[in-house]
Amino acid sequence: MARRLFLFGLLVAALVAASVWLADRPGQVTVHWQGWRVDTSVPVLLMAMVAFMAVVAFAWRLLGMVVGAPGRFLARRREARIQRGYAALSDGLAAVAVGDRKRAGKLAKQADRLLADPALTGLLTAQAAELSGDEAEAEKRLSSMVERPQTAALGLKGLLTLAKRRGDNAAALDYARRAWALGAPAADLATDLFDLQARAGQWVEAEATLDEARKRRALAPEDIRHRQALTQYERSLQAERDGDPASALSLAQKAHQSDLTLVIAAARVARLLHRAGKDRKAAAALTSTWQVAPHPLLVEAWLALAPAETPLQRVKRLEKLVKANPDAADGHVALAEAALAAKLWGEARNHLEQAARQRPGAAVFILLARLEREERQDEAAAQAWMSKVVTAPAEPAWHCASCGKPADLWTSTCPSCGTPDSLWWGSKAQALLPAP
Ligand SMILES: [Zn+2]
Known part of the structure; x- marks a missing residue:
């Protein structure tokens, strides 16, 4: 603005200077042309020239407006068409979101015709086709989206959903892999790819997916660690099948470390360590998992560490595991069973009563019946417990x-x-309850 003002001032100053200069130097001009003679002064001639130039410039502009009108008219029409196309596109996507099949289909056709860019309208037309159950059309539209870099990820995700729905895991895995390779940090895509690789038994590839998901921050760290435990556990099984006990053990240990609550991994580590003669380490692994996830599988693995012990030794040794998490119902059941075998009636009764309070069930009732029978030879009391089993x-x-x-x-x-x-x-019964 200041610059324009300055230029304007400069122009006015120049004009004033020129007028003063001309006024100081009056002169006459005579023009002879084709038998005409014009006598005039210099200022008048200059003014006539300026006026003539202004008329020519105005005429030129008028001509440009007349000649350019049809082009501008067409451009405005094209712009309005694109505007209507985008409106149809966004209204159509809204219709898809609320599941209005008829409206979505109509708007998809409109957007397709107005925008004439299949890669741009692919998402809407594909979703509208999907809503109306036309999977072939949806697939065709999504495939055209894959060809355009900006919409490729969206197209592949749509194709992945369609393949999953029709149960074609091989195709779904291919689409998921291609979409993942485009670098999106999407959590659902990472989960889909991992699950499809796991289904296909591709545990090494599944672990690579988790590494990449960690880099992209696509999944929560604890989610990654849990899934990693699964891949390491499966790779440990494979190493054992391949006749590589050292790798089988180290992978099982990694699985156990990745997720302490994965009881199957703890039990496997204990079994492999026991086989390698490392019973203390095996016991430590089982105890660490018992603390966070008490489970009968751990008791089974714990007992397998000393298969030849006496019933009394068994009770003593089992107490070491159970005290890591003394309130667990499975601990009371395990100790009761061991105490029964060792004829420690008081201890057996004590643990069974606790177990019955926490988790009354067939297993506890059967042990209580056994106790009545073995300790007191009380058949009537035993039958009373057995009647509750059904x-x-x-x-x-x-x-x-x-x-x-x-x-x-x-x-x-x-x-x-x-x-x-x-x-x-x-x-x-718990399975039938709605998820918390
Ligand atoms: Zn199932």
Whole structure:
């Protein structure tokens, strides 16, 4: 602004200077042209020239306006068309979000026609096609999005969802891998890729996915550590199958360290350490997991460390494990059973009463019946306990969180439906409760 003012001032000063200069030097001009003769003064001639130039400039501008009008009209129309296209696109996406199939389909067609850019309208047209159940059309649209770098990740994610829905895990894995390679830090994509690799038994690749997810901060650190425990546990099994006991042990130890609550890894570490003659380390591994996740599998692994001990030795040794987490129901059951075998009736009764308070169930009732029979030969009391077994709450077991089916053993993927990391320990009644 200041610059323009300065230029304007300069121009006025120059004009004033020129007028003064001309006024000081009056003169006459005579023009002869084609038999014409014009006599005039210099200032008048200059003014006539300026006026002539102004008329020419005005005429030129007028001509430009007339000639350029159709082009401008078309540009305005094109702009309005694109505006309507974008409006249809955003309204269409809103319709998809609320599941309005008819409106989404109509707006998708409109946006497609107005914007004439399949890569841009691909998401809407694909989602509208998906809503109306036209998977072939949705797939075609999503594939066209993959060709454009800006929409490739979105297209691949859409294709991944479609492949998962029709149960084509091989195709889903391929799409997930390609989408992940584009570098997005998305948590659901990291989870999808890991799960698909786990389903396919590609545990080494699954572990690489976790490393990358950590770098991209795509998953929470504890989530990564838990999944890492699964991959290390599975790789430990593979090392054992390959005849490499050293790797089998070190991988099992890593799995145990990655997630102390993974009881299967603790039990495996204990078994492998026992085989290597390291019973103290085995006991330490079981105790550390018993503290955070008491489980019958740990008791089983603990007892396997000294298979030849006497019943009394067994009670003494079991107490060392149980005291790491003395209130656990499974600890009371285990100690009661060992005390029964050692004929330590008082101790057996004490632990069974505690167990019955915490988790009344068939296993505890059967042990109580055994106690009545063996300690007091009281058949009537034993029968009273046995009559409760039929109506007792179900004992805890492994269940799949995805398909709901029970499993005899814990495995990284559900033996019934193949979902990774879906087995949890508890009773079926708990499974029917809504998730907290
Ligand atoms: Zn399942």
